[in-house]
Amino acid sequence: xxxxxxxxxxxxxxxxxxxxxxxxxxxxxxxxxxxxxxxxxxxxxxxxxxxxxxxxxxxxxxxxxxxxxxxxxxxxxxxxxxxxxxxxxxxxxxxxxxxxxxxxxxxxxxxxxxxxxxxxxxxxxxxxxxxxxxxxxxxxxxxxxxxxxxxxxxxxxxxxxxxxxxxxxxxxxxxxxxxxxxxxxxxxxxxxxxxxxxxxxxxxxxxxxxxxxxxxxxxxxxxxxxxxxxxxxxxxxxxxxxxxxxxxxxxxxxxxxxxxxxxxxxxxxxxxxxxxxxxxxxxxxxxxxxxxxxxxxxxxxxxxxxxx
Amino acid sequence: xxxxxxxxxxxxxxxxxxxxxxxxxxxxxxxxxxxxxxxxxxxxxxxxxxxxxxxxxxxxxxxxxxxxxxxxxxxxxxxxxxxxxxxxxxxxxxxxxxxxxxxxxxxxxxxxxxxxxxxxxxxxxxxxxxxxxxxxxxxxxxxxxxxxxxxxxxxxxxxxxxxxxxxxxxxxxxxxxxxxxxxxxxxxxxxxxxxxxxxxxxxxxxxxxxxxxxxxxxxxxxxxxxxxxxxxxxxxxxxxxxxxxxxxxxxxxxxxxxxxxxxxxxxxxxxxxxxxxxxxxxxxxxxxxxxxxxxxxxxxxxxxxxxxxxxxxxxxxxxxxxxxxxxxxxxxxxxxxxxxxxxxxxx
Numbered sequence: 001x002x003x004x005x006x007x008x009x010x011x012x013x014x015x016x017x018x019x020x021x022x023x024x025x026x027x028x029x030x031x032x033x034x035x036x037x038x039x040x041x042x043x044x045x046x047x048x049x050x051x052x053x054x055x056x057x058x059x060x061x062x063x064x065x066x067x068x069x070x071x072x073x074x075x076x077x078x079x080x081x082x083x084x085x086x087x088x089x090x091x092x093x094x095x096x097x098x099x100x101x102x103x104x105x106x107x108x109x110x111x112x113x114x115x116x117x118x119x120x121x122x123x124x125x126x127x128x129x130x131x132x133x134x135x136x137x138x139x140x141x142x143x144x145x146x147x148x149x150x151x152x153x154x155x156x157x158x159x160x161x162x163x164x165x166x167x168x169x170x171x172x173x174x175x176x177x178x179x180x181x182x183x184x185x186x187x188x189x190x191x192x193x194x195x196x197x198x199x200x201x202x203x204x205x206x207x208x209x210x211x212x213x214x215x216x217x218x219x220x221x222x223x224x225x226x227x228x229x230x231x232x233x234x235x236x237x238x239x240x241x242x243x244x245x246x247x248x249x250x251x252x253x254x255x256x257x258x259x260x261x262x263x264x265x266x267x268x269x270x271x272x273x274x275x276x277x278x279x280x281x282x283x284x285x286x287x288x289x290x291x292x293x294x295x296x297x298x299x300x301x302x303x304x305x306x307x308x
Numbered sequence: 309x310x311x312x313x314x315x316x317x318x319x320x321x322x323x324x325x326x327x328x329x330x331x332x333x334x335x336x337x338x339x340x341x342x343x344x345x346x347x348x349x350x351x352x353x354x355x356x357x358x359x360x361x362x363x364x365x366x367x368x369x370x371x372x373x374x375x376x377x378x379x380x381x382x383x384x385x386x387x388x389x390x391x392x393x394x395x396x397x398x399x400x401x402x403x404x405x406x407x408x409x410x411x412x413x414x415x416x417x418x419x420x421x422x423x424x425x426x427x428x429x430x431x432x433x434x435x436x437x438x439x440x441x442x443x444x445x446x447x448x449x450x451x452x453x454x455x456x457x458x459x460x461x462x463x464x465x466x467x468x469x470x471x472x473x474x475x476x477x478x479x480x481x482x483x484x485x486x487x488x489x490x491x492x493x494x495x496x497x498x499x500x501x502x503x504x505x506x507x508x509x510x511x512x513x514x515x516x517x518x519x520x521x522x523x524x525x526x527x528x529x530x531x532x533x534x535x536x537x538x539x540x541x542x543x544x545x546x547x548x549x550x551x552x553x554x555x556x557x558x559x560x561x562x563x564x565x566x567x568x569x570x571x572x573x574x575x576x577x578x579x580x581x582x583x584x585x586x587x588x589x590x591x592x593x594x595x596x597x598x599x600x601x602x603x604x605x606x607x608x609x610x611x612x613x614x615x616x617x618x619x620x621x622x623x624x625x626x627x628x629x630x631x632x633x634x635x636x637x638x639x640x641x642x643x644x645x646x647x648x649x650x651x652x653x654x655x
Binding site for chain 2: 203204205206208209210211212213214215216217219224227228231301302303304
């Protein structure tokens, strides 16, 4: 187990270097003067140009630029924007908002998706089953921005049940609708995977054994059936959390949430290359770690999987 | 002749009225059908057998003869749909279990009647330790504390002769060998000290040497605990040592029931005779194996008359017209063949 973990962590190193170099290269190799339009109509003053060129080694090759960037990064220095703001500061203010939204979305996915999946898996072909099948198909088929704008207009504008946008305090009550929008497609997938998994395992031999032991139905379903059926669902939830923590450009945009997704979009549009790289580095790292956590969780749920 | 002509309804253990007869477990004229998209398969067509405390009844038959479905109906673990009970009774201590509430039936499972399954790898839950699955019985059904239940579970593992029971407690099913896993399965089913144990082909998935060990263990535990045991098998070799009585099933019916000794010595049904003849023999080495010609009938379309008639070497016109009832032949023997008398009285 310890050796497995070490091996997996070592595997992260080349993946991390590869992905970050790729993004660094892409962002800084965009043709054009990186200072164009940064200082208004008159162009940037020569001493500012010299300072930024020096800071990011702009007159050196991409390799040197990347190496020096990584050197700073490992010391915790994300660099500054062209406007002189600390990039770590930008990440620190916007990332908690993204995390909050991700947690709410994940909770909604888990509770509603899993609940619907279990109920319909146990009782297939009933009214509820058909309802869930149709509504999940609906959620999967609709793009996020459609669901987002429709709910915002209906609940926020027409009926006035919620505020159309989320305030800066990011209260959890305000995040329910954005969380639902963000998690809707995954929720539908989770409901379907859970349904299939439960229905499949319900006729499994070990479930029959549990019944033959005279265990109460609650225990047969809640312990023996659920534990086995949850394995694929947990994998799905785990990878989804990794994706959710990468920010939600569309959802954050619709509901005016100052999250990492909006931040990265803004930085791309304004050619704030250092900010884009900084944010993506964080996202890559989070995603890689989440993947590792899912793999470990998978083994905790299924003892047949061994790490050697 | 007329004194043997007793109707099917009054086969052993049944008096047709559902009154208690002092039997431990009796299946009475049970009928089960599977309703599938392709049609209705009549899987059990009036099965009657019983088992008393301290005796072992072997139920013998080919795949699809209905022996496992009968057991599943007794346990109440028949998959519905497609399986539906359409008639008959299953009485435990004289009470019909098929009309009990689900809760009453649940209480009988494990404590009154327990079951061992064929494939222990799929029958044990893969994600829980073997110990957990045994201790669970004591915790949930007996309300014991975790530590007491663990102690009892280790005792059970010890009783089924699993070496290092204490260490094995926290192993998962896939870490056991096939034979050990079946022993654990036996420990689990015997945890609540059941009165009847149904063993559904308990050795089919095992090596021959291990088969004998498991059968010995089962026989030993059955005698020790004075349980009634129903041993479901298609293996005639397994039966001889352990069983007291044998019921042979064909196409969802009992075609012959007898004492082990009588049945081997002088089968009273051509199907049983065919089964016995198809056992490979050392003195016929090199010769072609003898088989019963033809295939078991399609249960959606059972031939009229005796279901065995298309494969029977003794078939006469009457066999294609009249279903032979299960006739008592005396000495606890019964046969569902029009020519049972001739078979028994031949030399």
